[in-house]
Amino acid sequence: MxxxxxxxxxxxxxxxxxxxxxxxxxxxxxxxxxxxxxxxxxxxxxxxxxxxxxxxxxxxxxxxxxxxFQYLLIIGRTILLSLSTAILCLLIGFPVAYYISRQRKEVKPVLLYLVTLPFWVSMVVRVYAWVLILSNDGVLESGLRLFGFVDDIDSLLYNNGAMLTGMIYSYIPLMILPIYASIEKLDPRLLEAAGDLYSTRIQTLYRVIIPLCKAGIVSGFILVFVPCLGTVLEPILLGGGKTMMMGNLIQNQFGVSRNxxxxxxxxxxxxxxxxxxxxxxxxxxxxxxxxxx
Amino acid sequence: MTKAVQIKGVSKKYGSYQAIKKVSFDIHDNEFFTLLGPSGCGKTTLLRMIAGFETPTTGNIILHGQNIENLPANKRRVNTVFQNYALFPHMNLEENIGFGLEMLGWKKDKRECRVNEMLKLVHMEQFAKRFPSELSGGQQQRIALARALAPEPEVLLLDEPLSALDLKLRQAMREELQDLQRQTGITFIFVTHDQEEALAMSDRICVLAHGEIQHLDSPINIYENPTNRFVADFIGDTNFLDVNVTGSNVHATSIETPLGINIDVPASGVKVGQDAVMSLRPEKISINKSVDGVSLPGRVMHRTYMGGYTHYTIQLSSGADLRVSMRNNISNNINYDLNEAVTLGFSPASVRVLGE
Structure with missing residues (x-):
């Protein structure tokens, strides 16, 4: 041949x-x-x-x-919520990834395992857990009431905030893992060199760590942003069907609306x-x- | 002479492992100072403590009169040349060299001026816009030096900077480093495990082993009058023979050697009856040449031709082996054959007696 x-x-x-x-x-x-x-x-x-x-x-x-504007609103909301999710995932995920990478050799795999652990549970169950947390008289509200922070909350559930929370929760491992991989590759001597050359920790973060982890940050961003655009579960369970996203809209056309x-x-x-x-x-x-x- | 750095009773523990054991010494201003020792002796730990990457468990580090042991690295007017250069891969050479100046808040035009000056100093003007990945090891080395020198540190720390270069380049860089130190007048603290490098460049050498100072002195004194067996062994090549000390005073030490002779050698601190060795450098022994001192018959057992030198192993009639190094110069270009009978000569003044 x-x-x-x-x-x-x-x-x-x-x-x-x-x-x-x-x-x-x-x-x-x-x-x-x-x-x-x-x-x-x-x-x-x-x-x-x-x-x-x-x-x-x-x-x-x-x-x-x-x-x-009915559908444009849904499209706009989808893009906005997905972008917010990706940005918040980055803000939360970067420090987490950095923290994990600075741990001892024996601790790292355990922490990484914990990050990926939720993936072993069905997505529906995980998102539904947030319903229990956020609902009226749910875990969060009764907790807050117990400590006297609030008297009565309107509702934590069925709004954009609840959807955002659920989406961040669902997709954050996809942000942490690629960023972790790129931080791991970072030569610690470069951080020492930056400190040696009079840069503060914050300056080192912006001038050395972030530029050198760009590849991981970008791939994490895409990995979170893209599936968020098509997400279906969070709007149904946490948005209560009141606030739709493109995924639901499409699902409805093939189902309920038969269009x-x-x-x-x-x-x-x-x-x-x-x-x-x-x-x-x-x-x-x-x-x-x-x-x- | 003012003191650039004072190390006062510094020790460092990692868990139960004591890397540095209560070390004290001073480094003078404008000095090329070398920390020399085998790997694991604590030399790099010491350097990292001066740089601010590690904090001493106990003791003080004083930089020009100021206690710095608890200051973070970015607050110390000390810069480091790293073993693998640690140049920022996402910045071009200009940006790399200017980084420290930028962090110190230098204005852009002043910074550019200094960066160009530094590029000229290390002969790399034409590479300003290149990235580190486009340079050879020697060039990266030069940029690392320029980057560390640019902010005019009070002390420059060099962590085995030549170890990644090949031999020829390493030898050329030795001279460049010495020239740089003289031109800039900055105190250099150089860490190496290469004794040749240390002898070639330093004003003073501190020999370390097991986290303790073995000997701190000029290169000549370290080579000629080592304080103990470790130093004599680590620096250069030498013959060790177990000896009995039979007499000792301020002028001379009398020893009984396994060469079948008793000699009086320069005074040492070793007392009668103490375990001791004599050290005799191979180049201090002559072959078939009349010398003022000891003459001993022997036989050539081994010969290694090195070009500029020939190394022999000679077995003496007493059974002891001595290594001899002979320079192959104009007047002395004879090579002795294996099993050839020869006469060795050396002066007792070249013999050092060392405690174990």
Whole structure:
């Protein structure tokens, strides 16, 4: 067998999986998004861009197109909440990762194990635990009342704050682990050198540690931000269905609303948002690399 | 002579391991001072305590009259050249050298001026915009020096800075380091395990072992008059022979040697009856040359030709082996053959008697 055919047979399984599980389903979704929705569910094989216009416009009583901010609000909220989650995860996760990396050799694996431990429990159960914590007369409220901090709280549950809390909780390990990996690679002598050259701890953090951990920070940010965009569970359980995110919206179109075309077009939009963020990041990284060489 | 650094009763414990045992000495201003010893002797620990990366368990470190043992590294006017340079990989050379100045709050134009001056000092002007990864080991070494010298520290600490370089470069850097020290007039504290390096560069050497000072003196005194067996063994090459001390006064020590002779050698602190060795450097012994002193017949057992030198192992009629080193110069370019009968000569004045 020649080298070329060897290579072909070698990568064939990978390509098969990719095509079957990614390219074809994506193609189907894209196809459906371009079809007319059927009021009785599913879609009619008639080309139409209606499902895309539906994201921005609405038909009023006289069948005129009318701007409709309802969905833009959900899209905006999704991006904002995901960005906030990623930023807060970074602010919390970086010190945690740094702390773990400074521990003794025997302690490190234990702490890392603890960070990944929640992954062994079903996501639903973990998010539901927050319902118990945040609900009226839940753990947090009764705790606060016990110590006399509050008299009566409106509700800690079913708002953006509750969703944010749940999302940070769910995704923070994905921030801690890559940052930990990049801090581990950091030469401790560089930190000593910075201190030796009169830099305070804070200056060392901003001038040496963070720039050298950029790769870990960026990948952690992407690993948190991207799944947050499509999150479904937290809005249902912690947002109480009052505040929707794109994931729920899409789920509803394929389920309750039976508007497959609209669901598919929202899916394509979500994919585009992710791709734009990844593209911007890749371009920045390329520019940085150019600067370094 | 003013004192740049005073080490007063400093000790350092890691758990139950005592790395430094109550060490005291002074380092003078404008001195090239070397801490020399085998690995694990505590020399790097001592340096790191002066730099501020470790705090002494007990004792004081005084920098120009000020107690600094509890100051963090960034508050000490002391800079370090690290063993593996520790240049910041994300900064170019200019930024690396300017880092300390920036942290001290120097203005940008003043900083640039100083950085250029430093680049010139280490002959690296044309590399200002490069990154550390684009430099060879020797070049990185120079930048590390420039970075540490730029803020004009009161004392410069060098932690085995030459150990990562190859031999030729190491020898060239020795001279450069000495020149730099003279040009800048900054006190250098140099840590090394390489005795040759220490002898070549230092004004004074402190030989350390097991966290204790073995000998602190000029290179000549350390080599010629070592205080104990460890120092004589660690610095240079020597012949050790067990001897009996038969007499001792302020002028001379009388010893009974396994060479089959009794000689009077320069006075040592060793008392009669105490366990002692004599140390005789291989280059202080001559072959087939009449000398004022002892002559002994022997036979060549081993010969190693080193180019500039030839090392012989000679077995004496008494059964003892002596190593002899001969320089191959114009007047002395004979090589003796194996098993050739020769006569060794040395002066008792070259013999040192050392306690165990």
């Amino acid at each position: 020649s080298k070329l055919t060897m290579r072909f047979w070698g990568v064939l399984p990978a390509y098969t999986v990719m095509i079957l599980l990614m390219i074809i389903p994506l193609g189907i979704i894209f196809y459906v998004s371009l079809m007319t929705s059927d009021p009785y569910g599913g879609y009619k094989p008639l080309f139409s861009l209606e499902s895309y216009t539906q994201i921005l416009y609405n038909y009023d009583w006289d069948n005129n197109l009318e701007l409709n 497959w075309s609209f669901g598919a077009s929202l899916t394509i939009l979500l994919l585009c948002i992710v791709l734009i963020f990844l593209f911007l990041q890749a371009r920045r990284a390329a520019k940085l690399n150019q600067g370094a060489n």
